[in-house]
Amino acid sequence: xxxxxxxxxxxxxxxxxxxxxxxxxxxxxxxxxxxxxxxxxxxxxxxxxxxxxxxxxxxxxxxxxxxxxxxxxxxxxxxxxxxxxxxxxxxxxxxxxxxxxxxxxxxxxxxxxxxxxxxxxxxxxxxxxxxxxxxxxxxxxxxxxxxxxxxxxxxxxxxxxxxxxxxxxxxxxxxxxxxxxxxxxxxxxxxxxxxxxxxxxxxxxxxxxxxxxxxxxxxxxxxxxxxxxxxxxxxxxxxxxxxxxxxxxxxxxxxxxxxxxxxxxxxxxxxxxxxxxxxxx
Numbered sequence: 371x372x373x374x375x376x377x378x379x380x381x382x383x384x385x386x387x388x389x390x391x392x393x394x395x396x397x398x399x400x401x402x403x404x405x406x407x408x409x410x411x412x413x414x415x416x417x418x419x420x421x422x423x424x425x426x427x428x429x430x431x432x433x434x435x436x437x438x439x440x441x442x443x444x445x446x447x448x449x450x451x452x453x454x455x456x457x458x459x460x461x462x463x464x465x466x467x468x469x470x471x472x473x474x475x476x477x478x479x480x481x482x483x484x485x486x487x488x489x490x491x492x493x494x495x496x497x498x499x500x501x502x503x504x505x506x507x508x509x510x511x512x513x514x515x516x517x518x519x520x521x522x523x524x525x526x527x528x529x530x531x532x533x534x535x536x537x538x539x540x541x542x543x544x545x546x547x548x549x550x551x552x553x554x555x556x557x558x559x560x561x562x563x564x565x566x567x568x569x570x571x572x573x574x575x576x577x578x579x580x581x582x583x584x585x586x587x588x589x590x591x592x593x594x595x596x597x598x599x600x601x602x603x604x605x606x607x608x609x610x611x612x613x614x615x616x617x618x619x620x621x622x623x624x625x626x627x628x629x630x631x632x633x634x635x636x637x638x639x640x641x642x643x644x645x646x647x648x649x650x651x
Contacts, residue, residue: 371651373403373410374451375644378443378493379614380577382644384412385451388419389426397435399651404433410647413569413576414441416448426452427467432571439571440470440516442580442637446493449475450641453491470498470516478638490642497584497635503592511589512551515635519585520551523593527557527564532575536568554582556590561598563590563609578611580637587618588632604634614640 371393374385384403386393395403395415403409414432421427428448430441445468453461462477473496480491497515504512510522520539524530536553539546553568565586567579587607591597598617599606606619616639620632 371649372646373649374646376447376451376641377644378447378578378580378641379611379616379639381443381579382412383444383447384410384415385448386415386417388417400431400435401433413572414444416444418448418451421467424466424472425464430469434571436571438469440468440581442495442497442516442584443578445473445475445495446580446639446641449493449495450491450643453477454643484642488642488644490640492638493641494636494638497637499635500588500632505592509593511592513585513588515581515584517581518549518551519554519582520546521554521556521585521589524555524557527555527566530555530566532566532568540568540570552579552582554586556586558595561596563587563607565609565611577613583609583611583616584618584635584637588620591622
């Protein structure tokens with residue numbers, strides 16, 4: 371079985387291609403492959419498979435083997451993989467199935483090579499609309515952007531203990547029981563949202579989280595943070611993850627109740643092919 375390694379802004383994944391040969395991975399095998407000490411190491415494993423109604427089907431698994439949620443950076447990486455493995459390697463647009471419904475993606479630029487010689491594409495991914503969210507106070511919100519996220523502002527994101535504070539919210543905050551929650555710590559600096567994320571399933575900080583980056587941008591809008599741009603009703607935020615800058619665009623819509631919904635949400639950033647390996651399980 372071949373494994374393909376990608377990362378989206380440092381959020382790294384193993385991809386298994388089931389479009390030709392079926393592979394039945396157990397939860398134990400997924401945990402082993404994602405382990406950074408005894409396996410190949412990743413923030414998650416994805417399976418790409420054929421779909422009767424779309425270009426492909428995406429299934430995402432956390433490093434603990436759990437599944438059923440969407441992964442934004444994973445969606446961008448699997449789109450880059452689909453482009454790389456297309457008939458001519460030049461496909462630019464995909465409609466695909468994911469755990470939270472149908473998504474679209476576009477290869478905006480690339481393939482190019484980064485400083486290490488790895489092939490990178492810039493991928494724009496359409497996320498699911500967000501119809502509901504919860505405000506806790508002026509600096510903290512809950513959003514489900516395909517995965518559950520608690521967004522809270524901090525004074526100094528660089529020196530925030532993401533592991534300790536994120537773990538406390540994830541495991542011990544009764545507001546998010548019993549499922550738990552991903553936690554995004556955000557600071558606004560020079561018009562850019564700087565975010566660090568504790569991911570459940572990984573149970574640690576990741577270098578980027580796509581659904582968390584989207585949740586952060588939506589929370590920033592509700593907090594009144596000035597966006598990078600606002601044109602014809604489309605709001606755009608620049609979001610700095612640990613090693614990469616990404617962008618989130620969306621259209622806020624006021625509902626008859628007076629509440630706000632968010633339509634046409636897009637996440638754009640780099641997706642990089644690291645390499646491949648043959649394994650025997």
